[in-house]
Structures are given as structure tokens and as C-alpha cells.
């Protein structure tokens with residue numbers, strides 16, 4: 001998996017203070033997408049085990065308390081990203097007690113593959129669906145267009 005950005009302290013992509021990872025790779029090609037540079041799977045830089053360790057350490061950093069981890073992109077549920085995302089969310093569950101995981105995807109919850117669902121089974125909140133320019137509304141919380149749904153899973 002490749003990623004574009006990692007913000008160790010972020011207050012805009014989900015509730016509270018968070019660690020946020022924007023991964024590379026998205027097949028949805030939504031007109032009006034503001035993250036077009038993330039569409040290619042091989043854009044950005046390689047997500048290494050050192051990066052994974054850093055996220056776990058940042059989430060457990062007691063000097064700056066984080067509510068949890070945000071996974072966005074690109075699409076964290078792009079089939080080629082799923083193995084690395086699954087490994088990461090499993091580690092967060094095991095090594096970062098009390099931290100929540102929010103994930104944004106262009107897929108619909110109802111159409112996930114078993115592998116994608118395995119990731120979703122471990123997260124707290126899924127915001128699903130493509131960005132639809134005609135339904136865009138800047139007043140919406142955590143979503144760009146009104147077709148997208150904030151699923152509180154646990």
C-alpha cells in the first residue's frame with residue numbers, strides 16, 4: 001500500500017484530536033473529487049512497517065491525547081489496500097485500547113466484499129458512498145454529499 005499524507009495530530013477529519021492517514025488508490029472517479037492526486041495506487045509513498053509502528057506509537061502518546069485513527073484517501077477499502085489496512089486496524093484494536101477508528105470509502109456498506117467487511121467489522125464508524133457533486137453540501141458533518149451515510153457500527 002502507498003499513502004499520500006499522514007497527520008499525527010489532526011482536528012478536522014473526524015471527532016476530537018486524531019491521527020489521520022490518507023492512502024493512495026481509488027477506482028470511483030467521482031466528478032468533483034478534491035483528492036484526484038490519490039487515485040493512482042502507485043502515487044504517494046510506500047506504507048512501511050515503520051510507518052505502522054509510528055501510528056501505533058502516536059495513538060498511545062500520552063503527551064497529546066488522541067481520540068482515535070482516521071483512514072481516508074484515496075480509498076482505504078480499495079481491494080489492494082485491504083490487506084495492509086486490515087493489519088493496521090487489527091493492531092490498533094490490540095495495542096491501542098479505547099481508541100476509535102473512522103474510515104471513509106467510496107464503496108457502499110451493502111456492497112462490500114468479505115475481505116472489505118473484515119476491516120469494517122473492526123472499526124467504529126464507516127462513512128460510505130461516492131461523492132456526488134449535485135448533492136454536495138458544505139453544512140454536512142463528516143461527509144461531502146448528502147447521499148453518503150455515517151454508519152456508527154460500535
Ligand code: SF4
Pocket residue numbers: 026027028029030033034035036038073074075105106129130131
Ligand atoms: S471516493 Fe473519494 S477519493 Fe475516490 S474519487 Fe470519490 S471523492 Fe475522490
